Every structure is written in structure tokens, then in C-alpha cells.
Amino acid sequence: MKWLRTTFISLTVLLISLPLSADQWVEKQSFTIDSYTTHGGETIKDIKVGWEAYGKLNEAKDNVILITHFFSGNSHAAGKYSEDDPQAGYWDAIIGSGKAIDTDKYYVISVDSLVNAYPNLPNVITTGPASINPDTGKPYGLDFPVVTIRDFVNVQKALLEDLGINKLHAVIGASMGSLQAIEWAAAYPDWVERMVSVIGAGSLDAWTIMGLEQWAQAIKLDPNWNGGNYYDGDAPLEGVTLAQAMITQGAMHPEYINQAVPKQETLPAKGLESVTTELPAVEWLFGASRARAPLADANHILYLVRANQLFVAGHQNTLKDGLKNISAKTLFLPSSNDLLLMPYMAENTAEQLREMGKEVQYEEISGPWGHLNGLFSIQQKAGLLSEFLTKE
Amino acid sequence: MKWLRTTFISLTVLLISLPLSADQWVEKQSFTIDSYTTHGGETIKDIKVGWEAYGKLNEAKDNVILITHFFSGNSHAAGKYSEDDPQAGYWDAIIGSGKAIDTDKYYVISVDSLVNAYPNLPNVITTGPASINPDTGKPYGLDFPVVTIRDFVNVQKALLEDLGINKLHAVIGASMGSLQAIEWAAAYPDWVERMVSVIGAGSLDAWTIMGLEQWAQAIKLDPNWNGGNYYDGDAPLEGVTLAQAMITQGAMHPEYINQAVPKQETLPAKGLESVTTELPAVEWLFGASRARAPLADANHILYLVRANQLFVAGHQNTLKDGLKNISAKTLFLPSSNDLLLMPYMAENTAEQLREMGKEVQYEEISGPWGHLNGLFSIQQKAGLLSEFLTKE
Structure with missing residues (x-):
């Protein structure tokens, strides 16, 4: 090495002597x-x-x-x-x-x-x-x-x-x-x-403080979060998945998402089967979020949320x-x-x-x-x- | 009666013969x-x-x-x-x-x-x-x-x-x-x-379908939801509380919320104590949502979400x-x-x-x-x- x-x-x-695209x-x-x-x-x-x-x-x-x-x-x-x-x-x-x-x-x-x-x-x-x-x-x-x-x-x-x-x-x-x-x-x-x-x-307003709280609440809802004590057991990955999905969508705009995500067929048969089946647009967002969840730490996200919420x-x-x-x-x-x-x-x-x-x-x-x-x-x-x- | x-x-x-404001x-x-x-x-x-x-x-x-x-x-x-x-x-x-x-x-x-x-x-x-x-x-x-x-x-x-x-x-x-x-x-x-x-x-796009799914996922994360079988036990009120908070904020706009909600003091002492304390703006949104949650049914919200997600x-x-x-x-x-x-x-x-x-x-x-x-x-x-x- x-x-x-x-x-x-x-x-x-x-x-360094090469143009912009140089690695x-x-x-x-x-x-x-x-x-x-x-x-x-x-x-x-x-x-x-x-x-x-x-x-x-x-x-x-x-x-x-x-x-x-x-x-x-x-x-x-x-x-x-x-x-x-x-x-x-x-x-x-x-x-x-x-x-x-x-x-x-x-x-x-x-x-x-x-x-x-x-x-x-x-x-x-x-x-x-x-x-x-x-x-x-x-x-x-x-x-x-x-x-x-x-x-x-x-x-x-x-x-x-x-x-x-x-x-x-x-x-x-x-x-x-x-x-x-x-x-x-x-x-x-x-x-x-x-x-x-x-x-x-320069500071976060009430609107943004509330929005951040939704990410935090998603994590706290996951029973695996367990008041922040999960390091000996399963991490609250489902809560993190929802929080990340909210962050990702919130940071984007329909202008991008609606051209990136497969357009939904009318009444996809899967959608009619049960309220628990995932629609294509949902898979796009939540699938990526679920895959990335193990890299995050749920408590760290809560602390980041709070640091932002307190900012002036x-x-x-x-x-x-x-x-x-x-x-x-x-x-x-x-x-x-x-x-x-x-x-x-x-x-x-x-x-x-x-x-x-x-x-x-x-x-x-x-x-x-x-x-x-x-x-x-x-x-x-x-x-x-x-x-x-x-x-x- | x-x-x-x-x-x-x-x-x-x-x-009926009175002007607009008549009850x-x-x-x-x-x-x-x-x-x-x-x-x-x-x-x-x-x-x-x-x-x-x-x-x-x-x-x-x-x-x-x-x-x-x-x-x-x-x-x-x-x-x-x-x-x-x-x-x-x-x-x-x-x-x-x-x-x-x-x-x-x-x-x-x-x-x-x-x-x-x-x-x-x-x-x-x-x-x-x-x-x-x-x-x-x-x-x-x-x-x-x-x-x-x-x-x-x-x-x-x-x-x-x-x-x-x-x-x-x-x-x-x-x-x-x-x-x-x-x-x-x-x-x-x-x-x-x-x-x-x-x-x-006339139809919901991928952006909106994803947004609706976040409400549904909030409910499904609540352990009391239990795959939709909660009618013999405790209802998933925490999940409903988060879902309703998301719906309420999503249906509003900062222009209203930032004049309605008490402005946050810099570094409220409570906010520094723990990531689990509620800030004033959060109490405003989640307090009202928590109070209303028992009137809702979690599964009904999931079915409504799905009906909307399938709409063309x-x-x-x-x-x-x-x-x-x-x-x-x-x-x-x-x-x-x-x-x-x-x-x-x-x-x-x-x-x-x-x-x-x-x-x-x-x-x-x-x-x-x-x-x-x-x-x-x-x-x-x-x-x-x-x-x-x-x-x-």
C-alpha cells in the first residue's frame, strides 16, 4: 500500500496541472x-x-x-x-x-x-x-x-x-x-x-423546527430504539429508514423526482391487493433508504436534529x-x-x-x-x- | 328532544330569509x-x-x-x-x-x-x-x-x-x-x-405518492399497530400522532405557521437538557395531534392513503x-x-x-x-x- x-x-x-475534471x-x-x-x-x-x-x-x-x-x-x-x-x-x-x-x-x-x-x-x-x-x-x-x-x-x-x-x-x-x-x-x-x-x-423558524421533529419522531417510534439503548441489540433500522426517506424527499423537488421515478400505471394490481404492498414510487424512495439505514446511527440523527432545532x-x-x-x-x-x-x-x-x-x-x-x-x-x-x- | x-x-x-351569517x-x-x-x-x-x-x-x-x-x-x-x-x-x-x-x-x-x-x-x-x-x-x-x-x-x-x-x-x-x-x-x-x-x-404523481407513504409508514412503525390487529388492545396512537402531525404541517405553509407559533428563544434551557424534551413549536404541532389521535383509526388512514395513491x-x-x-x-x-x-x-x-x-x-x-x-x-x-x- x-x-x-x-x-x-x-x-x-x-x-494538478490538468484541467477541471482531473481526479x-x-x-x-x-x-x-x-x-x-x-x-x-x-x-x-x-x-x-x-x-x-x-x-x-x-x-x-x-x-x-x-x-x-x-x-x-x-x-x-x-x-x-x-x-x-x-x-x-x-x-x-x-x-x-x-x-x-x-x-x-x-x-x-x-x-x-x-x-x-x-x-x-x-x-x-x-x-x-x-x-x-x-x-x-x-x-x-x-x-x-x-x-x-x-x-x-x-x-x-x-x-x-x-x-x-x-x-x-x-x-x-x-x-x-x-x-x-x-x-x-x-x-x-x-x-x-x-x-x-x-x-x-441564520436561524431556523418554527416551520423548520417542526419538520425536523418529524424525522426524530420516526426514529423514536421504532420499538428497537428503546429510549436510545439499542447498542446491545437490533438497531431501529425501520425508524431510520422512514427518517431518511423524509430527509431525502424533503431535500428534493417534484421537478426532479417526477422525471426520475417510474410513472405509475393506473390501479396497479399489486396496489389493490393490500395496503401493505409497496408501489413503485415508494420502492424507489424507501428501497434506497432501507439499504442505507445500517450506515446511520439513530441517536446521532436525533442529536443532529436537536442541534439544528436550537440554531440561532x-x-x-x-x-x-x-x-x-x-x-x-x-x-x-x-x-x-x-x-x-x-x-x-x-x-x-x-x-x-x-x-x-x-x-x-x-x-x-x-x-x-x-x-x-x-x-x-x-x-x-x-x-x-x-x-x-x-x-x- | x-x-x-x-x-x-x-x-x-x-x-333562511336572513343574511349570510345566519346559522x-x-x-x-x-x-x-x-x-x-x-x-x-x-x-x-x-x-x-x-x-x-x-x-x-x-x-x-x-x-x-x-x-x-x-x-x-x-x-x-x-x-x-x-x-x-x-x-x-x-x-x-x-x-x-x-x-x-x-x-x-x-x-x-x-x-x-x-x-x-x-x-x-x-x-x-x-x-x-x-x-x-x-x-x-x-x-x-x-x-x-x-x-x-x-x-x-x-x-x-x-x-x-x-x-x-x-x-x-x-x-x-x-x-x-x-x-x-x-x-x-x-x-x-x-x-x-x-x-x-x-x-x-386529476392524478397523483410520484412525488405525492411518496409523501402519502410517509404518513402510512409512521403508523406501521408503531408497535401497537401490530399488522392492523389492535382492536382488542391499545390503538397505535403514537403512530397516528406522527401521521397527523405530518398531514397538518404538510397542509399548511410557513407563512401561517411562523406567525401562529410562539417564536423560539435562543437555546431554550429545556432543549439543551436532552434530545427527548419537546420544544415550543413541536408542542404546538404534536400536542394538538396527540389530543386528536384517539378520534382517528390507524387502519382507516392507511386505506385512505392507498385510495389516494391509486388515483388516476x-x-x-x-x-x-x-x-x-x-x-x-x-x-x-x-x-x-x-x-x-x-x-x-x-x-x-x-x-x-x-x-x-x-x-x-x-x-x-x-x-x-x-x-x-x-x-x-x-x-x-x-x-x-x-x-x-x-x-x-
Whole structure:
């Protein structure tokens, strides 16, 4: 494997001079904090999170762009782990040599969040209720303290400080990643020069808090969830399946789904047999969700839901108080047909910043994907992003 | 009570000459079919459904307007049952003496659907999986045959025929009621002179079929559901609570919810305690849903979901084939910000009818309610409705 790694590095060097489509090899690294105190005042020992980086940190350590990830995602934002890796990181279209977030210029870094939804994915390193509590030798379950978006940010900050970094050329995130990006700008204004919120918001409103709760309730309904104590038995995979199906559909839009999914024949015989048979459209959504469920951890999803539900940028008394501290140039890129974090939320945050006299740009991403335009249609804004990143 | 009833009737006669806001007293009646064969070819004995009527059937029996109800509704479309009834029927704003659907001119009739979602409401009479199977003396459970929107229509037709009616001046329905209205026009074109589809569609697309399935899966996850056999034990109220919460939120819009629900303080202490504590916005939605759950029947909701999932107007091979038969004048009134049955669905159906050279009107209802604009903002279209009903 040593040889292979060397080959990959040579390839990387070689490919850096190639155009946009060039593959980039990346590896997951691990970062440990011996004892971490949450924003809520609880202590967690032995935090471990994974991280990835693309590009090269310059000597002044001032060319850093932090990418914060979405609810179902992780720090794999760009590149491939190996030659037979079927898919590159989720924003590979805009992160890489010569791309909008140009790894020839910037050191791009991303960190697996605490309580990551998919701790069972081979390339995710995270700490959460499924982790072993060093005090008991058993998984935390619901003894794990509630964590917030600020905690995700603080763990990232600890890693950056460990690398000798104390300034971000930019922080950029989609969806839950956008919450972290705004939180960075509000909590640590001296660090953040530019903030890009993609399909995000400065705070979650009642509508969105309720919607998130539906995902949580799906998990809690599964008898295998058992109050969060399932690590010795069967995991609540049916609850996770429903939650994931809700997340997937909620993040999409009929414009995409209705052309992707087989059109239903009138009165399919199977549908008339029993209310328990699965219709084709249902198989499409739930089949994929069921297959992916074992990679998730049910409690982790509950903790992520709660972190999102509690979000108000800056964690002050009001959103306005939180936004006041922001000194970064900001760019908001919501998706026009987003049904999960609707564009009015980003618009409202941008408007509040503008009223405070801060530097704000706002443009909507279009496309058939709904919320997921923030991932799959992002290249549409490559020019704008690249320009924003060079703005002085 | 005899005296009271007489008083109500006198009051009704008196009030008919009063303006729009006058109360109208109504009563639920019951209709029985000894043996009914479903569109899918199964037999159900002893069908009982409730019905209500407002206004007077003329001698020619040609002044009939049928109102078909929505998923969570029943035949209580207008009026009150008694003086201390806190709320009138759902479309009382447009049904009554001198109103858009004028009970001085029309005999307005409405029927509780088969497998009605709320069989435990005192004023609902329905037949479904919670009913006693006369062959076994026990509730049907999942032995009840799958029924379709066509079956709802056929039961209504049997009642109308029993009353000597063979023509509808109009059929008007909201949401699932709109599916029935379109089905009426497609299946029995000789009956239907005018069809009004409010917040509806000619068929459900993959997007909507998947969304409905999420409600069903919530119920099936509840261990008390027990494959539909829960009539001897505890009902799956937690599953019904989640399903209803999904239905309620899905039928609304952030524009309404975000002004109705208490704004969340930043980091409410309760929210940090545990992922199992309920946030204020969640209490608002789930508290109301939990309180209403015992009135619903879980299996009935599953059967309603399936009836909707199977819907294509006319139940032919394609929607186009089904729409071909329609000879009624049609009026489509979707809600602009509907997130449940999005307006593109009604638009698509209207467009197909227009291409076939049929008479089609299309206007969108506005308001803060999303899907529920079809109920709560309907008065906006009172003038249009009244005009449409006199169209020759």
C-alpha cells in the first residue's frame, strides 16, 4: 500500500496541472481532543473527528478555506480516496485545481461533525452517542450531552488552532454546513474574512423546527430504539429508514423526482391487493433508504436534529444580536425551489445584515433539485464564488 | 328532544330569509347498502355511511350539488348540529342561504366517505377496517378490501339513486374531495354538468405518492399497530400522532405557521437538557395531534392513503384516457402556495382538458394557509363560484 500511496501522490502532483475534471486523491485524517467542554457546559472526553484537506497550507497560514458539511454529509467534500472510488466528494465540481475554490491557491479543509449521522460509514470519524463512554466502557446513548452548531464550530476551531491557523480566508457550507458557516462568522468574527451560506439560514423558524421533529419522531417510534439503548441489540433500522426517506424527499423537488421515478400505471394490481404492498414510487424512495439505514446511527440523527432545532446564529438572545458581530463579507446562495430550508430564510438573514450596513451578496441557485441544488447545481455559481473569494 | 328538533326546524325556516351569517341547523343521516362490490371486485356487506343535506330538493330533482370531502374531513360541510356547536361545517362560508352555493336554490348534499379517517368522531358514520365484519363478528382489520376513489363515488351514487336523483347540477370538492369530483365527471359524465376541483388534481404523481407513504409508514412503525390487529388492545396512537402531525404541517405553509407559533428563544434551557424534551413549536404541532389521535383509526388512514395513491381520474390506462369522457364544465381552484397538492398538478389536468377542447376555468386561491387555503380562504372565490354555478 505504501507504493500505492506514493503513486497517488505522484498522480496528484501530475494532475494538478490538468484541467477541471482531473481526479484528486485525498485521505481522511483524525483529530483528538482529550477533554472538550460543550457550549452547554458539559464535558466530553476523548473526542475524535475525521478531517480532510485539499491544496497546500502556505507559510503565512492565511490561505485557509473551511468547508462545513450538511446533515447527511461528512468532511469528504472533494476528490477520491482511491482509483476505484466510484464517486468524488460532494462539491468536487467547485473544489480542486483551477476550480472555483482553487486548491492551487487555497488550503481547503473540512471536518466530520460531532454526532455525524453516518458513523458506520468507513470514512467517517465522529464522536457521539454511539461512541464508547470512557467512564463506563459502553456507548453513551442518551447520556451523551446535547451539542449545538456552536460545538461543531468549536471542534473545528480546535483542529485549526492545532494546525497553527488563526484566520479563515473563507468559511463555506451548504445546509447544516451553512449554519456552521454563519455561526463561525458570528461567534469568531476576527477569524472569518468571507462567509458563504449555501441553501442555509441564520436561524431556523418554527416551520423548520417542526419538520425536523418529524424525522426524530420516526426514529423514536421504532420499538428497537428503546429510549436510545439499542447498542446491545437490533438497531431501529425501520425508524431510520422512514427518517431518511423524509430527509431525502424533503431535500428534493417534484421537478426532479417526477422525471426520475417510474410513472405509475393506473390501479396497479399489486396496489389493490393490500395496503401493505409497496408501489413503485415508494420502492424507489424507501428501497434506497432501507439499504442505507445500517450506515446511520439513530441517536446521532436525533442529536443532529436537536442541534439544528436550537440554531440561532451567534447563540445570543435574538438573531439580530447574533448577526451584529459579523464582520465578514457574506454571500448567500439559497435554492429558488428549496422545500426544506426555503429561500425566504436566507433572504431574511441577508436582509437583516444589509440593514446593519454589512457587505452582503444574495443570489439564488436554480435547477430541478430543490434543496439539493446546493450540491448538484452548485457549479452554476462557480464564477460568482471564485470572484467572491478574491474580493478584498 | 322532539321539541328541540322542531325548534331547530322553525329556526332554520326563519333563518333562511336572513343574511349570510345566519346559522343553519343540520343533522347527520345514515345510508345503508346491503352488499357492495368494490371497483376491485371484492364484496363488502352492510355498508353504512353518514350524509348531510342543506337546502331543498326540487320536484324535478335537478337542483343537486354534491360536496365531496377531504382526507381528514367528513360530510359536515356547512351548518351546525345545535346551538352550542362551537364550529360550523368546513365550507360554511360558501354554503348556505344567499351564499355562493346558495341553499335557497340548490339541494346541497355530502356523504361521509368509506374508510373515513375519523370513525370515532360522534358525527361520522363510515365503514372500513374498524367496522365489524358481519361474517366474523369482529373488526375487519386488514381483511377489509382496498377501496379506491371510484368506490367513494359509487357509494355516493347509490345514495343519490336511492333519493331518486340522476343528475348533478355540480360536484364540488376540496383536496381528496377534488379527486372524487373529477372522478365523478370522468366516470359518470351523463350525471355531471359542472365540476369544481379545489386544491386537487386529476392524478397523483410520484412525488405525492411518496409523501402519502410517509404518513402510512409512521403508523406501521408503531408497535401497537401490530399488522392492523389492535382492536382488542391499545390503538397505535403514537403512530397516528406522527401521521397527523405530518398531514397538518404538510397542509399548511410557513407563512401561517411562523406567525401562529410562539417564536423560539435562543437555546431554550429545556432543549439543551436532552434530545427527548419537546420544544415550543413541536408542542404546538404534536400536542394538538396527540389530543386528536384517539378520534382517528390507524387502519382507516392507511386505506385512505392507498385510495389516494391509486388515483388516476377515470381509472383508465392513462390520465388522458380518463379525462376524455368528461363533458362537464370544469373549474380548477388550486392554492398558489400549496405544498401538499402543488398547483402544477391542477394546472396539468386543466391543460390536458383544454387541449381536448373542453370547457375549463382555472384560478389560484391565495392566502397564508398553503393547501388549507382551499378551506380557509375559499370565500375569496365566492363570486366566481356563484357565477360558475349559473353558467349554462
